[in-house]
Amino acid sequence: MKIHTQAVHAGDRKKPGEAIPVTTPIHTAASYIYERIEQLDRVFAQEADGYCYSRYDNPTTHALEDLVVALEGGHGALACASGMAALETAVLTALTDRPKRVVAAQALYGATVRLLTNVLEPLGVESRMVDICDLEAAGRALSEVRPGCVVMETISNPLLRVGNLDRIAEMTRSAGAALVVDNTFATPLMVRPLEHGAHMVVHSVTKYLAGHGDVLGGIVVSDDAHYQTLRALSRTRGPVLGPFESYLTMRGIKTFALRMERQCANACRVASWLATHPAIERVHFPADPAHPDAATIRRLLPAGLYGAIVSFELKDAGREEIFAFLDRLKLVVRATSLGDVHSMILYPAMSSHRDLAPKQRERMGIGDNLVRLSAGIEAVEDILADLEQAL
Numbered sequence: 001m002k003i004h005t006q007a008v009h010a011g012d013r014k015k016p017g018e019a020i021p022v023t024t025p026i027h028t029a030a031s032y033i034y035e036r037i038e039q040l041d042r043v044f045a046q047e048a049d050g051y052c053y054s055r056y057d058n059p060t061t062h063a064l065e066d067l068v069v070a071l072e073g074g075h076g077a078l079a080c081a082s083g084m085a086a087l088e089t090a091v092l093t094a095l096t097d098r099p100k101r102v103v104a105a106q107a108l109y110g111a112t113v114r115l116l117t118n119v120l121e122p123l124g125v126e127s128r129m130v131d132i133c134d135l136e137a138a139g140r141a142l143s144e145v146r147p148g149c150v151v152m153e154t155i156s157n158p159l160l161r162v163g164n165l166d167r168i169a170e171m172t173r174s175a176g177a178a179l180v181v182d183n184t185f186a187t188p189l190m191v192r193p194l195e196h197g198a199h200m201v202v203h204s205v206t207k208y209l210a211g212h213g214d215v216l217g218g219i220v221v222s223d224d225a226h227y228q229t230l231r232a233l234s235r236t237r238g239p240v241l242g243p244f245e246s247y248l249t250m251r252g253i254k255t256f257a258l259r260m261e262r263q264c265a266n267a268c269r270v271a272s273w274l275a276t277h278p279a280i281e282r283v284h285f286p287a288d289p290a291h292p293d294a295a296t297i298r299r300l301l302p303a304g305l306y307g308a309i310v311s312f313e314l315k316d317a318g319r320e321e322i323f324a325f326l327d328r329l330k331l332v333v334r335a336t337s338l339g340d341v342h343s344m345i346l347y348p349a350m351s352s353h354r355d356l357a358p359k360q361r362e363r364m365g366i367g368d369n370l371v372r373l374s375a376g377i378e379a380v381e382d383i384l385a386d387l388e389q390a391l
């Protein structure tokens, strides 16, 4: 062979022999070859297991999907390039054979609201927002809208409301709709929504599952009934997670339960410390016995694990005072996202809920004095000292 040909083929496609690597390798190949073309034909036809093209399936990403299925207890999963790609794919899957109507919790991540109102509505998908913690209102919305899909978060962003998952799943099922639950804030350490009757669970793996602020990704874990449609949609639309991000996410997940336990404990300490601070007007945290969803929280969340987000309102503060407070922080990182090993803080009116009209934010209870803290794994004394000097 000439040097130009050698440069392309020599040394490539070496098999690892009998050895099994102790961690999943990053398989970057876009496509796969077999000894005989007939084998590839059977894989294409989905008559045989195997890989042919990474938009359909990739060994590294598949390993991550199997891992999260084990954590969430579903039938199968689809890892996506972001939490939003996962949410959109889950909603489209739910609506494939159902009426193109959605009932969604009023308290949702801002981009999820925009997905429904700015992306899906112009395509003919009608949606109605309802206070999902008010079961009567939710029931009314279900019978008026007769949706194909219901969307909610286990613990809502940023006000940490907790809906009655079992009852909502029951109501959704009797309405013939599919329940999609964004479990990003709770993680499967605290709640496994499929066991409470959800049809699909979504994560922004960018947050607690990957956990180190270096991955953008999402995943849908689905029940048996929706899995084929989920994968078929993905084969054509291609919202998939790349192998490098899948590898990083798997690496992160190995310590996710340990990190989450520590982060939850830190958040509990921060919330009770803030509750008595003279500069604080109000703390939103699920461990609070006066929380509006306290009864559901007692039933749904394991004792001592209330999530690792604390939202709080500063007394007599608006945008200017909040910005000054945030600028004074030295340890807690002023950045969007959450769930990383380091503590992070942000101003929802400026970030996650920025694009919503002020009136809509007000309706959702997201005031100009609200900040959201994501507790990291640091020593809690250091987090408290930083908050104290900045307040």
Ligand SMILES: Cc1ncc(COP(=O)(O)O)c(C=O)c1O
Pocket (backbone or CB within 6 Å): 082, 083, 084, 085, 109, 111, 153, 157, 182, 184, 185, 203, 204, 205, 206, 216, 217, 218, 337, 352
């Ligand atoms: C609850 C929740 N769901 C979904 C998302 C979207 O995830 P991603 O940014 O990975 O697309 C976020 C992002 O902040 C979130 O907080």
